[in-house]
Amino acid sequence: MDDAYAAPPSPNILLEQLLKNGVTDVVWLPDSETNKLFLLLKAEPSLRLIGVSREGPACSLAAGLYTGGRTPVVLIQNTGLMECGDSLRGWVLGLNIPVVFIVGYRGWKRHGVTQDTAAIYTEPFLNAFGIQYYLVESDADAAHITVAFEESKNKKKPVAVLVAGE
Amino acid sequence: MLKIFQQHRRDAIVIPGRGGRHWVKISTRPDLDAPLGDPAMGGHASFALGLALARPERKVIVFDSEGDLLMNLGILATVAEQKPANLYHFMLDNECYATTGGQPVPNCGNIAYDAIARGCGYPRASAYSDLESLSKDLGGILHQPGPAFVALKVFPEIENAPLGKRPRWMTRTRVQVLGELREALGIAK
Numbered sequence: 001m002d003d004a005y006a007a008p009p010s011p012n013i014l015l016e017q018l019l020k021n022g023v024t025d026v027v028w029l030p031d032s033e034t035n036k037l038f039l040l041l042k043a044e045p046s047l048r049l050i051g052v053s054r055e056g057p058a059c060s061l062a063a064g065l066y067t068g069g070r071t072p073v074v075l076i077q078n079t080g081l082m083e084c085g086d087s088l089r090g091w092v093l094g095l096n097i098p099v100v101f102i103v104g105y106r107g108w109k110r111h112g113v114t115q116d117t118a119a120i121y122t123e124p125f126l127n128a129f130g131i132q133y134y135l136v137e138s139d140a141d142a143a144h145i146t147v148a149f150e151e152s153k154n155k156k157k158p159v160a161v162l163v164a165g166e
Numbered sequence: 167m168l169k170i171f172q173q174h175r176r177d178a179i180v181i182p183g184r185g186g187r188h189w190v191k192i193s194t195r196p197d198l199d200a201p202l203g204d205p206a207m208g209g210h211a212s213f214a215l216g217l218a219l220a221r222p223e224r225k226v227i228v229f230d231s232e233g234d235l236l237m238n239l240g241i242l243a244t245v246a247e248q249k250p251a252n253l254y255h256f257m258l259d260n261e262c263y264a265t266t267g268g269q270p271v272p273n274c275g276n277i278a279y280d281a282i283a284r285g286c287g288y289p290r291a292s293a294y295s296d297l298e299s300l301s302k303d304l305g306g307i308l309h310q311p312g313p314a315f316v317a318l319k320v321f322p323e324i325e326n327a328p329l330g331k332r333p334r335w336m337t338r339t340r341v342q343v344l345g346e347l348r349e350a351l352g353i354a355k
Contacts, residue, residue, distance in 0.1 A: 025219070048219070050215075050219070050244065050248060051244060051247065052212070052240065052241070052244055053240030053241075053243060053244065054238070054240050056206075056208060056209070056238070057208070057209060057211075057212035057238050057240065057241050057244070058212075059206075059209065060205070060206070060208075060209030060210070060212040060213040060216070061212040061213065061215055061216040061244075062216065063209075063213055063216060063344075064212065064213040064214060064215060064216020064217040064218075064219075064220065065216035065217075065219060065220050066216075067200070067213075067216070067217055067220070067344050067347060067348060068216065068217045068218075068219070068220020068221045068351065068353075069220055069221070069348070069351065069353040070216075070219075070220045072216070086206045086207075087206045087208070087209055089206060090204075090205035090206025090209070091205045091206055091209050091213065094205050094206075094340060095202075095205060095340055095341060095344055096341050096344075
């Protein structure tokens with residue numbers, strides 16, 4: 001196996017993608033998969049970090065930011081993604097808000113066998129809401145993030161990027 | 167009560183929340199209103215925070231409700247941390263879930279929402295139970311920098327009819343509302 005595919009995505013590459021796509025605000029709640037990315041975001045002066053204490057409000061907050069002309073991204077874990085179902089329905093899908101969700105894929109295994117229900121339900125959840133998603137499991141997948149931003153903007157819909165790290 | 171606000175709103179963005187059906191009848195700046203009804207319960211304050219952070223040059227007034235806020239109390243900490251000087255967070259407390267038949271909210275009548283907001287870090291928080299006092303103070307509240315939280319006791323307007331049989335008050339779709347607001351703010355659609 002190529003080493004580039006063996007290593008999880010590097011936080012620097014993820015940050016580079018966010019900046020490349022004009023992100024101005026990061027609405028976030030900590031998760032173990034993207035913690036190192038959070039530390040980089042915090043040190044990046046061009047980004048505003050807005051911490052929430054539950055993921056549902058991240059949806060309406062992002063909707064408000066977008067309405068006011070900003071380019072927010074939501075950074076949460078897959079557990080929180082499932083928590084915010086009704087807000088995702090009403091405040092994002094229902095209002096045609098183009099926002100990318102960077103989702104830490106807790107429980108993901110490269111070969112697909114996991115006992116973690118957070119991982120088991122993640123993709124069925126996104127499919128139920130009709131939300132397109134892209135898996136980023138190594139730096140080689142980083143370009144998928146730009147694809148997600150473009151798709152979100154063009155279709156005025158949320159798109160998810162699942163950040164995997166075994 | 168909303169008529170008193172109308173006298174003070176100037177060019178503020180107004181998110182009327184559950185008061186939307188009354189606000190749309192009296193608003194003189196519908197282009198700066200976001201009457202979204204109830205996209206999903208609990209989200210009005212965080213939507214308002216997003217707008218306030220995005221447009222710091224303009225006041226943002228939100229009419230939240232106690233039922234919504236109880237679903238999303240953590241937003242008070244987020245607002246306090248972000249310190250938007252242009253956000254005015256009014257919360258109408260009718261002590262019940264009026265749109266589902268008037269069932270009481272948990273511990274109705276015994277919650278000091280202004281104390282919770284202050285405890286979360288809002289620099290200014292107050293509570294009113296009569297229109298006269300509010301009317302006297304409102305200009306001052308909106309003149310000082312935010313974030314400000316104001317809890318207002320109101321009488322419930324109980325609705326019991328099934329959702330599909332209630333009169334429709336929204337004259338624009340939610341997507342139209344946001345599109346027109348963005349246009350009024352000079353943002354491309």
